[in-house]
Amino acid sequence: MKCEKYQKMISDRLDGELSWRKGKRLDRHLASCPLCRNYLAAQKTIQQEALRIGKADYHQAWWLQFEQVLQEKLRLAAGQPADDLTAKENRAGHNEEKEHKSKSKKWVLRPAVVRALSLVLVVAVAASFLIIYTRQGQPEELPLTMMLSYEESYLNLGQVLGEDEATAGDFINSLEESILEETMSDENGKVPLELEFDLPLNGYQEEINNLQIEKESLKEGL
Amino acid sequence: MRAEEDRQLIEQARQGEVEAFMMLAKEYEHQIFELTYHLTANREDAADLTQETFLHAFRAIKGFRGNSSFRTWLHRIAVNLSLNFLKKRRSQNSHFEDVDRLEEEGREKELETVRKMPSPEDSSLSQEFRTNLEKVIEELPPAYRATFSLVVLEEMSHQEAARIMGCSEKTVSWRMHEIRKRLKKKLQPFLA
Numbered sequence: 540m541k542c543e544k545y546q547k548m549i550s551d552r553l554d555g556e557l558s559w560r561k562g563k564r565l566d567r568h569l570a571s572c573p574l575c576r577n578y579l580a581a582q583k584t585i586q587q588e589a590l591r592i593g594k595a596d597y598h599q600a601w602w603l604q605f606e607q608v609l610q611e612k613l614r615l616a617a618g619q620p621a622d623d624l625t626a627k628e629n630r631a632g633h634n635e636e637k638e639h640k641s642k643s644k645k646w647v648l649r650p651a652v653v654r655a656l657s658l659v660l661v662v663a664v665a666a667s668f669l670i671i672y673t674r675q676g677q678p679e680e681l682p683l684t685m686m687l688s689y690e691e692s693y694l695n696l697g698q699v700l701g702e703d704e705a706t707a708g709d710f711i712n713s714l715e716e717s718i719l720e721e722t723m724s725d726e727n728g729k730v731p732l733e734l735e736f737d738l739p740l741n742g743y744q745e746e747i748n749n750l751q752i753e754k755e756s757l758k759e760g761l
Numbered sequence: 762m763r764a765e766e767d768r769q770l771i772e773q774a775r776q777g778e779v780e781a782f783m784m785l786a787k788e789y790e791h792q793i794f795e796l797t798y799h800l801t802a803n804r805e806d807a808a809d810l811t812q813e814t815f816l817h818a819f820r821a822i823k824g825f826r827g828n829s830s831f832r833t834w835l836h837r838i839a840v841n842l843s844l845n846f847l848k849k850r851r852s853q854n855s856h857f858e859d860v861d862r863l864e865e866e867g868r869e870k871e872l873e874t875v876r877k878m879p880s881p882e883d884s885s886l887s888q889e890f891r892t893n894l895e896k897v898i899e900e901l902p903p904a905y906r907a908t909f910s911l912v913v914l915e916e917m918s919h920q921e922a923a924r925i926m927g928c929s930e931k932t933v934s935w936r937m938h939e940i941r942k943r944l945k946k947k948l949q950p951f952l953a
Contacts, residue, residue: 546938546941546942547934547935547938549941550934550937550938550941551934551937551938553941554912554913554918554919554934554937555918556918556919556934578945581945581952582941582945584952585894585941585944585945585948585952586913588887588890588891588894589894589898589909589913589914590913590914591891592891592894592895597804602790605790605808605811605812606783606786606787606790608812609783609786609790609812609815609816610779610783612812612816613779613782613783613815613816613819614779616816616819616820617777617779617819619777619779
């Protein structure tokens with residue numbers, strides 16, 4: 540019973556909690572008690588060994604991942620949007636999606652581009668026909684504004700093509716070829732691979748149908 | 762200096778600033794992980810409990826009045842969560858005790874063989890002693906294990922451990938004495 544009291548003091552001393560006064564009493568007891576000296580030695584060993592166990596640390600990479608997960612959980616708890624790798628991945632995915640959409644948009648817009656180009660082509664061809672024919676007839680009378688005006692050029696083109704059936708046929712054929720070439724090839728003149736998947740036969744067919752309609756309407760106009 | 766920095770970060774975290782709270786978490790995550798690992802003796806459980814501790818702390822930080830240090834407050838949350846976890850685990854385990862015991866017996870035989878192998882960096886006696894010490898600590902009642910972890914492994918004062926455990930300093934002192942007696946008794950064959 541007496542030793543039990545001192546062994547409690549030994550425990551407090553190992554925890555750094557024993558007062559100076561009690562410490563003096565314990566030291567006096569230890570000097571005369573081999574049992575308690577043995578107990579103190581055993582407890583010191585246990586304490587030392589206990590401090591050597593249980594180190595369960597991880598590498599820095601593990602802690603980084605741990606912190607990312609924690610941050611995401613905290614953001615959710617705070618009602619904020621997640622701003623971690625997952626979010627970045629989501630953003631990247633979103634950007635990819637956007638990029639994909641814009642790519643798709645490019646192809647969706649393609650017929651419109653073709654139409655615009657075909658109109659430019661019509662103007663250019665019309666202008667060249669006008670120059671050739673007016674030079675033969677009365678070249679001095681063609682005003683510059685008339686050459687540059689789309690409406691006037693179109694009217695003139697109609698007149699010219701209406702007078703010569705062979706020229707009209709050649710014109711329409713060259714127009715058709717130009718449009719097809721533009722639809723099928725990229726700016727470097729190569730047929731894009733994606734076209735085979737994104738604009739397959741249906742796409743071409745649509746263009747050809749549109750062309751036929753334009754051709755018919757042009758003929759009717761003439 | 763640390764306390765002042767903590768105070769500023771706590772104030773920002775109270776306003777809902779996740780970044781400020783994350784700085785606090787980074788400061789204490791290793792300590793909390795060590796503590797939960799000592800209590801659960803399982804790394805995955807310790808990692809989950811550490812996450813839970815910070816999540817609880819973040820949700821409750823508006824109610825943190827600063828009567829104790831932030832470190833003590835965090836440790837208290839971690840200890841409470843770990844003790845609840847251990848209670849649940851104990852009740853779940855009791856259902857499968859027999860199966861576990863049979864499996865354990867087989868595993869123990871294998872482990873014993875491994876344990877008896879001399880470690881390159883340590884003597885086999887010391888290794889065996891430590892393995893048994895771990896086992897005895899694991900067998901302590903959860904509140905005793907928590908007290909031992911805080912005082913010996915986390916090197917906290919009785920006062921701080923008492924605040925975390927929600928008991929008096931005298932209780933901590935008596936618990937430590939009881940734990941030490943038990944450890945010596947169980948480890949006596951290795952101490953001779």
